[in-house]
Amino acid sequence: MSPLSTIALLAVCAVTAPLVAQTKKPKAPPPPIVMVKTDYELVDAFPGLKFDMPLGIVSAPGDKKRIFVVEKTGRVQVIAGLDTDRPEKKLFLDLTQIPEATLVTEGECGMLGLAFPPDHAQSGRCFVYYSLKIGGVLHQRLSRFHVFPNDSNRLDNSTEQPLFTQKDEASNHNGGDLHFGPDGYLYVSVGDGGAGDDKFDNARFINKGFHAAILRIDVDKNAGSLPPNPHPAISLDTNGAAFYAVPADNPFIGRSSHHGESIDPKTVRTEIWATGLRNPWRISFDGPTGRLFCGDVGQNLYEEIDIIIRGGDYGWSYREALHPFTSGPGKDQEPPGFQPVAPIFEYSHLVGLSVTGGIVYRGKSFPQHGGKYFFADYVSGRVIALKDEGRAIWADETLAQDPGIAGIGFDPRNGEVLFANLASGQIKRLQQKAGAAPSN
Secondary structure, three states: OOOOOOHHHOOOHHHHHHHOOOOOOOOOOOOOOOOOOOOEEEEEOOOOOOOOOEEEEEOOOOOOOEEEEEEOOOEEEEEEOOOOOOOEEEEEEEOOOOOOOEEOOOOOOOEEEEEOOOOHHHHOEEEEEEEEEEOOEEEEEEEEEEEEOOEEEEEEEEEEEEEEEEEOOOOOOOOOOEEEOOOOOEEEEEOOOOOOOOOOOOOOOOOOOOOOEEEEEEOOOOOOOEOOOOOOOEOEOOOOOEOOEEOOOOOOOOOOEEOOEEOOHHHOOOOEEEEOOOOEEEEEEOOOOOOEEEEEOOOOOEEEEEEEOOOOEOOOOOEEOOEEOOOOOOOOOOOOOOOOOOOOEEEEOOOOOOEEEEEEOOOOOOHHHOOOEEEEEOOOOEEEEEEEEEOOEEEEEEEEEOOOEEEEEEOOOOOOEEEEEOOOOEEEEEEEOOOOOOOO
């Protein structure tokens, strides 16, 4: 299920009703949400501070005094003064009024992603992914902004420069997460274009548009990087050049075939780093290892966690997690020799209905969980820790349960995990329940 389309199954549906996008019809009624016994709970990390449908938690490089909360409804809030005993919420960005366009927040649209480049403290740049209508037509946009010269806690809307604006045929499966990798490039998650069953047949191709992939782009246009192949979605300057470039080692540059079919290399979306993803809902880099984790939302049966590798094909829509998918446009037609990258972990809809990708825990409060990957299921509320046991085995443990988790980040002060609960409007942290014995 889509990460923001299943909350109507919860008792909190009255709070989150604007998220519902009923594009998927399970063959059977979904299983009831089962509350499980856990040793931990999620508690309000910033008592007194409320947010409007928070779905992202972002930090600026090297900044331990502020944290940014992305609100689906079109704003970014900054929590300033983390080094004091009274942090305060301030408005960082407001896109509810866009000149010559209309912000879209219905379904799975809205403000979806925010990232700060390594040089943010010097350049004042940041990058935003959001949904809008132009001439009544839905689009998903990646833009660059700058802060006001005299106020680092506020973005200047007049500095917006779109990088690409992709026409969108459905309101769901938008991805939209943004992160700068250890290589300094910007990684962008994009979904398959929406509806169900890969209806628009985007996921099986690398030469149609900005879909079903993790993109990797050079926003600095460094020497050696290449111009992107032409596409109507790309914004151009007065000289006809894009506002970003493609790193020269991106894996699909010059590709003349895909899935056994010939393609024109000039049509390939060379921005693609990895392909075959349905709706990559939250990605993250683990600093010590450099690994890129992704939670990819499934269709009717399975959710998955992936480690994204250069040139990886993750199977959608030929497969759903580890299993053949027989309802899409490529049903029963897997290409000869097709070997998609397997997820490191999958779970069925008996456990949860919509994965929210997370982060590797590197804090100090719970040393027994150091190095584990924490993620959540948006509907069942399970917060799950995955431990790498080696030999492609990942052991899972349910730590807590809190329905409505739409984004996971970390506290820049101490590296502890923070959870954005879209339903309650809170940023939460993990706490061991009184009397619970520490887990191993």
